[in-house]
Amino acid sequence: MTAGAAAHPTPRRLARQRRRRAAVRFWRRYRAHRAGPxxxxxxxxxxxxxxxxxxxVGSDVTGVxxxxxxxxxxxxxxxxxxxxxxxxxxLGLVVWGSRVSLLVGLLAAVLSVTIGAVVGITAGHFRGAYATVAMRVTDWFLVMPTLVLAIALATVMSRSLGTVILAIGVTTWPTTARLVRAxxxxxxxxxxVERARALGGGHGHVMARHVLPNVMPLVLAQTTLMVSAAVLAETTLAFLGLGDPTVVSWGGLxxxxxxxxxxxxxxxWYLVPPGVAVAAVALAFTLCGRAVESALDPRLGVAR
Known part of the structure; x- marks a missing residue:
């Protein structure tokens, strides 16, 4: 490497350095919250x-x-x-059931936040009639009881993990949509952003290059918080007999x-272990989500 190259680093190297510094700042702020670690x-x-x-424990632990x-x-x-x-x-059933409960919670949360982020970004960008319709639909989902909608979907569809994930994901996205739109x-x-538009940047360019990077910290924090709600929702649906009867989960236990x-x-001993596992996971995700939300607060300049 020449002296000139070292004096004038490439844009790619500068971007990597900025990402490293941002990661260090994030971890320092995250550790400042004792509940987060x-x-x-x-x-x-x-x-x-x-x-x-x-x-x-092996898969044979679920055999009857x-x-x-x-x-x-x-x-x-x-x-x-x-x-x-x-x-x-x-004990073996609780250990094996953690695979299903955590997987369903993560996938349902990702689906929920993805739907909310797409609706929020597009409604905030396009405005007009589309934003009005999108926000009215969002308001309708907000006023409807989430658990009742999830139970209705899980009842009319086949009993499977995919149904549970879909039922939770399509009923819990409105809060994310509201936050992302704001x-x-x-x-x-x-x-x-106005300069980008003046230079010919289209809708896709503005949303992908300017809006999305700035709302990603909020999306990440919301995802972490949503996982705990999704785990609790999956447990509730399984407890009501609307889960997949062929798999073992904490709610099924x-x-x-x-x-x-x-x-x-x-x-x-039949009730306490799966109940404690659900409560511990929900609390842990909530603590992590609050810490991430604070560490990635856009007002602190981390998201820039």
């Missing part, structure tokens, strides 16, 4: 448990015909969290416990 550690633990489930224990056996050395009504190890209006009022009369019989 704690939530991240909990999520990392659950992700490790879910990814290693085939090695630690060759269950290793007696039905509703209390916790013991062989079964630390007892057994369910079929004699299956509850941020889009603020971004498009800035002088550099709660439904099985209810059908087995675990509450009235006092079989706490």
């Amino acid at each position: 704690a939530g991240l550690a909990v999520l990392a633990l659950f992700a490790l448990v879910a990814l290693t489930a085939p090695l630690t 015909t060759d269950a290793p224990g007696r039905p509703l056996q209390s916790p013991s050395g062989e079964f630390p969290l007892g057994t369910d009504r079929f004699g299956r190890d509850v 941020q889009t209006l603020a971004v498009e009022a800035r002088p550099y 709660l439904q099985d416990a209810r059908e087995a009369g675990a509450v009235s019989a006092g079989h706490w």
